[in-house]
Amino acid sequence: MTHHFEHNCEVLVVGTGPAGLVAALAMAQAGLATVAVGPAIDPARDTRTTALFTGSVALLKNLGLGALLCPAMVPMTGLRLIDDTGGIWRAPEVLFRAGELGLSEFGINIDNAALNTALFTAARAQDGLQLVEGTVASDFQSDDKGVTVKLGSGDTISARLIVGADGRGSLCRREAGIEASTSPYPQSAVATRFHHTRPHDGISSEFHRPAGPLTTVPLTGLESSLVWVETPEEARRLMALDEPAFIHELDHRLQGLLGTVTSIGPRASFPLTRMTADRLGARRIALIGEAAHVIPPIGAQGLNLGLRDIATLVELVTRARSLGADIGGDAVLKAYDTERRGDVATRATMVDTLNRSLISDFLPLHLVRGAGLHALNTIPWLRRLVMREGLHPSGRMPALMRS
Numbered sequence: 001m002t003h004h005f006e007h008n009c010e011v012l013v014v015g016t017g018p019a020g021l022v023a024a025l026a027m028a029q030a031g032l033a034t035v036a037v038g039p040a041i042d043p044a045r046d047t048r049t050t051a052l053f054t055g056s057v058a059l060l061k062n063l064g065l066g067a068l069l070c071p072a073m074v075p076m077t078g079l080r081l082i083d084d085t086g087g088i089w090r091a092p093e094v095l096f097r098a099g100e101l102g103l104s105e106f107g108i109n110i111d112n113a114a115l116n117t118a119l120f121t122a123a124r125a126q127d128g129l130q131l132v133e134g135t136v137a138s139d140f141q142s143d144d145k146g147v148t149v150k151l152g153s154g155d156t157i158s159a160r161l162i163v164g165a166d167g168r169g170s171l172c173r174r175e176a177g178i179e180a181s182t183s184p185y186p187q188s189a190v191a192t193r194f195h196h197t198r199p200h201d202g203i204s205s206e207f208h209r210p211a212g213p214l215t216t217v218p219l220t221g222l223e224s225s226l227v228w229v230e231t232p233e234e235a236r237r238l239m240a241l242d243e244p245a246f247i248h249e250l251d252h253r254l255q256g257l258l259g260t261v262t263s264i265g266p267r268a269s270f271p272l273t274r275m276t277a278d279r280l281g282a283r284r285i286a287l288i289g290e291a292a293h294v295i296p297p298i299g300a301q302g303l304n305l306g307l308r309d310i311a312t313l314v315e316l317v318t319r320a321r322s323l324g325a326d327i328g329g330d331a332v333l334k335a336y337d338t339e340r341r342g343d344v345a346t347r348a349t350m351v352d353t354l355n356r357s358l359i360s361d362f363l364p365l366h367l368v369r370g371a372g373l374h375a376l377n378t379i380p381w382l383r384r385l386v387m388r389e390g391l392h393p394s395g396r397m398p399a400l401m402r403s
Contacts, residue, residue, distance in 0.1 A: 004153070004154040004155050004156065005156075006155070007132070007155065007156070008033075008157075009034060009130070009158070009159050010027075010033045010034065010160050010161065011032045011033070011162075011163060012036075012147075012159035012161070013027070013034065013036040013037070013162075013163045013165055014037055014038070014166045015036075015038050015164070015165035015289075015291070016036055016037070016039075016041070016131070017116075017167065018050070018112070018115055018116060018306075019303065019307070019309075021119035021120065021122075022119065022310055023163050023313070023314075024123060024129055024163075025065075025123055026059075026063060026310055026400060027317070029063060030314055031318075032318075033128055034128060035129075035131075035132055036129065036130070036131050036132065037134055037136055037157070038133070038134075039134070039135055040133050041116075043113060043116030043119075044116075047112070047113070047265055047266050048112045048191060049112060049193065049217065049225040050109070050115060051107060051109050051304075052107050052108055052109075052303065052304060052307075053106060053304050054105070054106065054403070055307075055311075056107065056303070056304050056307045056308075057107060059400050062400050063122070063400075065119070068122060069118050072110050072111055072118070073108035073109075074108055074109045074219055075107075075108055076106045076108060076202055076217065077097065077099075077106070077201070077203065078095055078201070079096045079206070080094070080095045080096075080204070080205040081093065081206050081208065082205060082207045083208050084208060084214075085208055085210050109217045109218055109219060109225065111219070132151070132155075132157075134151045135151065135152040136150075136152075136172075137152055139175075140162070140175045140283070142283050144326075146284065147160075159328070160326065161284055161328035161332075162284055162286070163286055163313070164176070164286065165288050165289050165306075166291055167291060168294050170287065170290075170291035172285050172287060173291050176279075176281070177282055177283060178277050178282055180276065180277045180278065181276055182273060182274070182294075184273045184274075185271075185272040185273065185296060186231065187211065187235075187272040187355075188270065188271050188272060189212075189229050189235070189269065189272060189297055190226075190227075190230065190238050190267055190268075191226065191227050191269070191270070191297075192265050192266065192267045192268070193219060193224065193226065193265040194224060194226055194261050194262075194264045196224065196260065197258070197259030197262060198256075198257075199222065200222075200224055200258060201218075204216065204217045208354075211231050212272075212355060213227075213354075214227070214229065214253055215227045215228075215297075216254070216258065222262075224258065226250070228250075228253070236269075238267075238269075239267055243264060247262075247263075250264070272296040273294055274348060274351075275290075275293065276292075276348060277293065280309075280333075280341070281332075281334070281337055285333075286313055286332075286336055288313065289303070289309060292306075292309060292340075293344050293348060305343070308340070308343060308401065309340055313336050314398075315399060315400070316335050316339070317332060320332045
């Protein structure tokens, strides 16, 4: 006869991707008994990279991850925007430098393998945090005391609050009874990493092209990561090319910006979609990261948004607990939704507008975008405002994200 375990905790995090592990670490360090459940994954197998802005880097350092992560962090000191739309009126190239804001860098780029490995290492060593390998079954049971979930193994876990970090197909979102509005884009992205002959100087470059942006982000030495947005047909064609043919196409697109491309890593392709949950919390479940919002990989907003979700939620939960209030109650979930909704909507709209202005055949949109890029070159206060807003939203920064 199999013996099933019952775990009791204050916070249950469902999902052990980067957002889930950071949430679990942050909750445990705030003194909350935390369990994180996720399937077995090999953190070193993820060949992608993630760009993190200064607030996100501060959050990871505040959680004591600096020593583990710093060796793998590549600073991004500049951002270059290049108009490659082939329109009648070509906007001037714009180069933002972190120094203009008095910063040494806008943020960093890091290998997901290094990030995931560091997060797992820290999570295993964290007091008050238990990692459970497994999957969560549907049919959560919640009442005014807490919520109980069953694992695939038959074990059960009871908590006061569930943090849903289980990605875009989130079971937690369904269990919370939260609908999501999804809109696909007529685009797919091809992602890889490549070596080149000319130094990137810590500058990330975004070519604005009719089918969507092509972005390079600096990695260690003479290597950069690439996200190349195209029509689905063109993305399929690029994926089918052999390595020399793909390198030839990429060289042509980069216009010699990084010298010549010498080699590429494994390629992956995925369709672009936008998804926003109608609410960020209900029935003792708070949604974070891609369980709450999915936006195209433009302007590096993805994980940065998720980390701001976490910093805000941890602050609200610890405040509720210090006041003797219910950490999974409706008041906390409503406050979380209110605090995060504006930022999520702004980022999603910003990315959406930029993306649609690229793929639109409507000339005035191109002119407006071109005029916008021109203004960014010539109006210093506008440059600084756009740079600051790109890094983090105006308004209050959660304590965990202050350096």
